[in-house]
Amino acid sequence: MTGLFSEVFLSALLFGAVTAAIPLLLAGLGEQMSEKAGVLNIGIEGMMLAGAYLGFVGAFYSGSLWLGFLTGAAGGVAVALIMALLCVRIGLNQIVIGIALTLGLEGLTALLHHFQFSRSYPRLPAADATVIPLLSDIPVIGPAFFKHHLIVYLAVALVFAMGYLYRRTQLGLNLQAAGDKPAALDVAGIDVIRTRTIAVLTTGALAGLGGAYLANVGAGLFIPFITNGAGFLGIVLAMLARGRPVWVLFGALLFGVCLSLTTAMQVAGINIPTDIIQMLPFLAVMIMLVLFGRRASLPAALGIPYERGAR
């Protein structure tokens, strides 16, 4: 057991936690923006899968991870475009379309993968890390937090950028109003449909990017259904965070640690079904909800399509 808690093990565990947390963070931040603007985006799992597949294909054929991230984000946006068209512009039921998109992309990405790669699962080379000088020399914490791909730091910076956006900018206020009282926003002369469309497309880009990171950096390959519920975790994170980006970060890290622990236990050959460890983050959150559960502060108009002049 001593080997389990060695320095190397701990920093590997934390490194894995960050890697596992980033897709959740990006999905959670994206979902948060949609929900703020009043769109419950259940299609986010599909957007992540589109991002994962296209991101992988982009990186695989171009040899550039950055191009992969770009195609991944574009894939997410493409799916989000359908969602924006159907749910925001003409106001179809968000849950029906969201689930339909998730199912469709699950099938479509698996299908495309089958026809593109048959049964082979080519791997990408390991992502090159950006080592932050000085900080990365700290024992345990250094190798765990400061030797990641550049996009990880950008994702964390995005958390604070989002916080600034929501608190300090006109667009942030518009988004909030689009979710809380869209009619008031409309009266103020701001296009609700447009505001919500911006939110949904941003969600698509972030979810796609998260999916691309998951496939290209996290796993290094694409397998069908690779997201395995990460999008739904993003929804949970966004709802728990009550509109605050920093809480999405904390939540993502909590889930990341548990996911990383699962892998570590398998590597260490400890004979507990991984299912038990996978239950830990959900148990922790449920216990927190039971102890401190208060009314979730969800936007008032969440899930309700906006129709001008409708009563």
Added chain:
Amino acid sequence: MSIDTAPTASATALDATSAATTRRDILHRLLMTLGPILIALVIAGCILLAVGVDPLAYYGFVLEKGLFSPLGIQQTLTRMAPLLFLAAGLIVAFRAGMWNLGGDGQFLLGAVTAAASAPVLVEILPAWLALICSFLIAMVVAMIWSLVPALLRAYQGVNEIITTLMMTFLGTSLANVLVKLAFRDPTTTVPQTRTLPVEDRLPRLFETTITSGLLLGLAAIIIVHLVMTRTAFGLKLRIVGANPRAAVHAGLGVPGLTIAVFAISAGLAGLAGAVDIIGVQGNVRADWNPAYGLAVIPAVFLARMNGFAAIGFVFLLSVLSIGGESAARRLGVPNHFTLVLVSIVLIVLALAEYFDHRYNQSRRA
């Protein structure tokens, strides 16, 4: 939260006054369902063409296996049994404005407890009593599983979408743990529960392979429909769904009703698991998760939470999934294409309903 729960959903063909309009209404609805499905098949066919598969051959196999071959239609009808129970549970929840998205977790726990209890019970009890007991155990376990989200929603106002989603992740893992550790069949090498002998399973209908669970499922969804549309209890639930605040002012015990809704909804999901195991599968293998719930949720919406319409949509889902499995096998297309097909059908149906609604409005105006 009340996301477009459409309290007017009860205003279906059933409430129409004269028989003539009813017939026209039904015809119209049939057209509005079959038309979009055809369009969806064409769109999906283009995808098949793009990947180099003959769509006509594919659909031919889907229809032959899912609908027209004797064995295929029997499998389709058998597949309907658990889906009907799940749909019934969702109708109760959605009409009462509660987003029970935890159906899969409740389903799996029901399935695992039924799989664990049935083989033991048939050894000590008469078979029919044993099966009833397993059904009850599955139902109660699923009900208990929904208790935490129900209490949190009823007394703390915690949003049930988060809690039921989390409970479904927890339930899926817990079901696996139970299969691997607690209820594992010691005589097999693969982790699975003890297998219920075929002769002890739910009887089959007449001379076919159709499970009698189909009748149970049909009964469940029709009873749920009638309770929701024709009884005072159903009306109370619909009021809670339409406007929880008004329900409080009307003197309804909203917390109690909330817990009742969750219990019924989850209980039916648990029964869905039991009927799949006791009727069809016989055991639960580790990591088995058919994720029926995800496909049934949009189907229930498209049926506007109407039980009879939901039966139709569940039948459609079953034809597509049984037929799709077979067509995929024969043409070398991965089975995942069924997901694409179901997705396109759902989207086109939703679109058709929108345009139909718009057309009616502009005609009235």
